Amino acid sequence: MSEQKKLYFIGIGGIGMSAIAGIAAANGWEVKGSDSVEIYEPSKGVLDRFQIPYIQGYAQKNIEDCFDGENPELVVVTTAVNQDNPEVHFAMDNNLKIISYPEALNLVIGKQRQIVVVGTHGKGTTSGLIAHTLKTLHDSPFFVGGVLIDYGSNFYWGKGPDMTIEGDEYISSAFDQRPKFIQYKPSILLINNIEFDHPDIYPTLEDVKNAFKILVNNLDSSAIIVYNADDQNVLEVIKNSPNNKIGFGFKSGDYQAGLSQLMSDSSFAIPVSDAAHKEIFSMRTQFPGELYAYDFLAAFATLLSAYPQTDLEQLQEIFASFHGIRRRYEIIGASNGITIIDDYAHHPTAVRKTIEATRAKFPDRRIICFFEPHTYSRTKETLPELATAFASADQVFIAEVYPAREQRLPSSISGAELVEAIKPNQPNTRLVATKAEALNEYMKISKPGDVIVIMAVGSFNLLANDIKEVI
Numbered sequence: 001m002s003e004q005k006k007l008y009f010i011g012i013g014g015i016g017m018s019a020i021a022g023i024a025a026a027n028g029w030e031v032k033g034s035d036s037v038e039i040y041e042p043s044k045g046v047l048d049r050f051q052i053p054y055i056q057g058y059a060q061k062n063i064e065d066c067f068d069g070e071n072p073e074l075v076v077v078t079t080a081v082n083q084d085n086p087e088v089h090f091a092m093d094n095n096l097k098i099i100s101y102p103e104a105l106n107l108v109i110g111k112q113r114q115i116v117v118v119g120t121h122g123k124g125t126t127s128g129l130i131a132h133t134l135k136t137l138h139d140s141p142f143f144v145g146g147v148l149i150d151y152g153s154n155f156y157w158g159k160g161p162d163m164t165i166e167g168d169e170y171i172s173s174a175f176d177q178r179p180k181f182i183q184y185k186p187s188i189l190l191i192n193n194i195e196f197d198h199p200d201i202y203p204t205l206e207d208v209k210n211a212f213k214i215l216v217n218n219l220d221s222s223a224i225i226v227y228n229a230d231d232q233n234v235l236e237v238i239k240n241s242p243n244n245k246i247g248f249g250f251k252s253g254d255y256q257a258g259l260s261q262l263m264s265d266s267s268f269a270i271p272v273s274d275a276a277h278k279e280i281f282s283m284r285t286q287f288p289g290e291l292y293a294y295d296f297l298a299a300f301a302t303l304l305s306a307y308p309q310t311d312l313e314q315l316q317e318i319f320a321s322f323h324g325i326r327r328r329y330e331i332i333g334a335s336n337g338i339t340i341i342d343d344y345a346h347h348p349t350a351v352r353k354t355i356e357a358t359r360a361k362f363p364d365r366r367i368i369c370f371f372e373p374h375t376y377s378r379t380k381e382t383l384p385e386l387a388t389a390f391a392s393a394d395q396v397f398i399a400e401v402y403p404a405r406e407q408r409l410p411s412s413i414s415g416a417e418l419v420e421a422i423k424p425n426q427p428n429t430r431l432v433a434t435k436a437e438a439l440n441e442y443m444k445i446s447k448p449g450d451v452i453v454i455m456a457v458g459s460f461n462l463l464a465n466d467i468k469e470v471i
Contacts, residue, residue: 005028005029005030005073006029006030006067006070006071006072006073006074007021007024007029007030007031007032007072007073007074007075007076007104007108008031008032008033008063008066008067008072008074008075008076008087009021009031009032009033009034009054009075009076009078010033010034010058010063010075010076010077010078010081010085010087010088011033011034011035011036011077011078011080011081012033012034012035012039012043012047012052012054013035013037013038013039013040013043013044013054014035014043014078014080014101015042015043015145015146015147015154016078016101016143016145016154017033017043017076017078017101018039018042018043018046018047019046019143019153019154019155020076020101020104020105020108020143020155021033021046021047021050021052021076022046022047022049022050022052022155022157023105023108023109023141023143023155023157024104024108025050025051025052026050026157027108027109027110027157029108030067031050031052032052032053032054032066032067032072033052033053033054033055033076034054034055034056034057034058034062034063034087035054035055035056036056036057036058037056038056039054039056042147042152042153042154045152046153046155053066058081058085058086058087059086059087060086060087060089060090062087063075063087063090063091064090071094071096072096073096073097074096074097074098074099074104074107075087075088075091075096075097075098075099076098076099076100076101076103076104077098077099077100077101077173077174077175078101078173079100079170079171079172079173079174079405080405081173081174082174082175083174083175098173098175099173099176100172100173100175100176100180100183101172101173101180102167102168102172102180102181102182102183102184103172103176103183105143105165105183105184106183106184106185109141109143109163112140112141112160112161112162112163113161113162113163113187113188113306114162114163114165114184114185114186114187114188115130115134115162115163115164115165115186115187115188115190115302115306116165116166116167116181116184116186116188116189116190117130117144117164117165117166117167117190117192117298117302118167118168118169118181118189118190118191118192118212118215119190119191119192119193119194119228119234120192120193120194120195120197120208120347120349121192121193121195121291121347121349121350122192122193122291122292122294122295122298123144123145123166123167123168123192124144124145124146124166124325124328124344125287125292125295125324125325125328126190126192126295126298126299126302127142127144127145127164127165127166128144128146128148128322128324128325128328129295129296129299129319129322130142130164130190130299130302130303131144131148131156131164132148132150132318132321132322133299133303133315133318133319133322134160134162134164134303134306135156135158135160136318136321137160137307137310137314137318138158138160138161138162139158139159139160140158140160140161140162140163140164141155141156141157141158141160141162141163141164142155142156142163142164142165143155143163143164143165143166144164144165144166144325145166145168146325146326146327146328146344147325147326148323148324148325148326149323149324149325149326149330150321150322150323162306165184165186167180167181167184167186167215168180168181169181169197169198169202169208169211169212170198170201171201179211179214179215181215182214182215182218185220186219186223187220187222187223187224188223188224188226188302188305188306189215189216189219189223189224189225189226190226190227190298190301190302191212191225191226191227191228191231191234191237191238192228192294192295192298193228193231193233193234193294194208194209194212194231194233194234194237195208195233195347195349196208196381196382197347197378198377198378199377199378199380199381199382200375200377200378200406205233209233209236209237212234212237213237216237216238216241216243217241219241219243221242221243223243223244224243224244224245224246224305225238225241225243225244225245225246226245226246226247226248226298226301226302226305227245227246227247227248228247228248228249228294228298229247229248229249230249230250230294231249246301246305247301248294248297248298248300248301249294249297250293250294250297287324287329288329288357288358288360288361289353289354289356289357289358289360289361290353290356290357291350291353291354291357292329292357296319299319300315300319303315326342327342327343327344327461328343328344329341329343329354329357330342330343332464332465332468333464333467333468333471335468335471336448336471337448337449337450338446338448338449338450338451338452338471339362339365339450339451339452340452340454340464340467340468340471341358341451341452341453341454341464342454342461342464343453343454343455344455344456344457345455346372346373346374346378346455346457347378347382348382348385348386348389349385349389351371351386351389351390351455352385352388352389352390352391352392354453354455355367355369355389355390355391355392355393355453356392358392358451358453359392359393362451365449365450365451366394366395366447366449366450366451367392367393367394367395367450367451367453368393368394368395368396368397368442368445368450368451368452368453369390369393369395369396369397369452369453369454369455370396370397370399370432370438370442370452370453370454370455370456370460370463371390371396371397371398371399371455371456372399372400372401372402372455372456372457372458372459372460372461373386373398373399373400373401373402373413373415373418374401374402374404374457374458375401375402375403375404375405375406376401376403376406376408376409376412376413377406379401379413379418380412380413383413383417383418383421384421386418386421386422387421387422387424387425388425390422390425390426390429391425391426393426393453394428395428395429395445396422396426396428396429396430397429397430397431397432397438397441397442398415398418398419398422398429398430398431398432399415399431399432399433399435399438399456399459399460400414400415400431400433401413401414401415401418402456402457402458402459402460403458404457404458415431415433416431419431435459435460435462435463435466438460438463439463439466439467439470442467443470446471452464452467454467
């Protein structure tokens with residue numbers, strides 16, 4: 001594999017695919033690709049920066065002609081394409097090796113120590129904080145799921161010894177049903193939390209946990225597991241693992257689960273005082289709430305697992321310089337007394353805790369929430385939890401369901417159904433069919449002092465900027 005130098009990406013415009021294409025190009029691979037639609041930032045900037053040619057629209061001739069008539073050694077596919085794609089069809093007919101993007105990442109990054117962050121919530125912020133710290137300390141590379149505000153990118157290629165990777169439990173591709181995170185080789189595995197999610201792939205919580213168990217069981221014997229000791233699902237997943245383990249958490253009292261409490265089979269100890277924890281958390285004022293507290297403690301535990309002799313004061317300074325991930329509680333505007341927060345929350349737990357954190361941060365202000373449900377399957381299966389998730393808001397606007405990779409069926413849930421489920425718990429809830437309607441409806445009720453929280457994944461993810469332009 002190390003001698004194979006031609007990579008073709010089908011679906012190169014995705015944020016993950018473009019990042020891996022950039023890493024491959026930085027490592028001397030010849031990279032080209034295509035996508036079904038026009039490519040926008042940040043992916044376009046990555047492809048332009050690394051001078052990676054790409055074509056809009058899928059056609060057999062794209063891949064057939066792209067390397068002057070030579071076939072690529074490897075064809076990397078996004079999860080959104082299958083054998084009906086003409087370029088995939090060509091690759092299959094010509095016996096070209098088709099791989100998923102996590103496989104491609106594992107191939108092109110080399111021999112760095114992999115620090116892999118997994119879990120249902122907080123992967124982006126936690127992996128981003130670890131990545132920012134290790135880049136600052138050692139010029140180490142990273143690949144995470146969101147754009148780091150400090151770098152304007154979701155990846156960086158440096159010469160340091162570690163590679164921070166955000167791992168995903170979703171399937172690798174239509175040709176590889178294994179979870180994406182199975183493709184990596186973690187020396188340190190961080191498990192933030194585990195909840196029921198991705199019902200289109202995992203029908204039950206047990207199925208989700210089984211995916212994580214496979215990951216844990218496949219670890220090298222020398223790998224370290226850093227885990228959330230307050231999460232019962234995580235505890236179940238790791239309980240039979242022989243690997244060294246380091247727990248973190250709050251609920252056991254006096255931060256005892258946060259590093260100073262080590263499993264008896266651990267080969268080292270990292271004493272961390274209660275005061276040191278509190279000082280670390282004083283640095284996270286721009287990231288309110290319980291979810292972010294766990295993210296910061298998880299990153300803290302992981303970094304000290306990787307470098308036990310790290311100077312805590314230096315770590316505090318680096319943590320304080322971290323400005324977060326785009327669309328993860330990103331305050332993008334504060335004008336006329338109105339604050340606009342852009343967020344990516346779509347799982348009901350993240351939605352509820354994001355609104356609760358906002359209420360705690362702004363106790364005396366009116367909170368206006370815009371929410372775009374993500375996928376029919378998730379919305380339907382988590383409807384009871386979503387129904388109660390908005391209680392801390394004052395006004396709630398619900399968009400139509402963003403289908404992502406799913407097709408609408410007669411049985412698919414609608415935004416109107418979600419509105420009716422929420423209303424008994426939050427009567428001030430209404431449906432907005434389009435982004436333009438959402439903007440128009442908000443402007444009718446706009447007041448100085450409003451705090452607007454926009455939680456969207458699809459077409460509504462630009463609403464925050466639209467509101468910012470008119471207030």
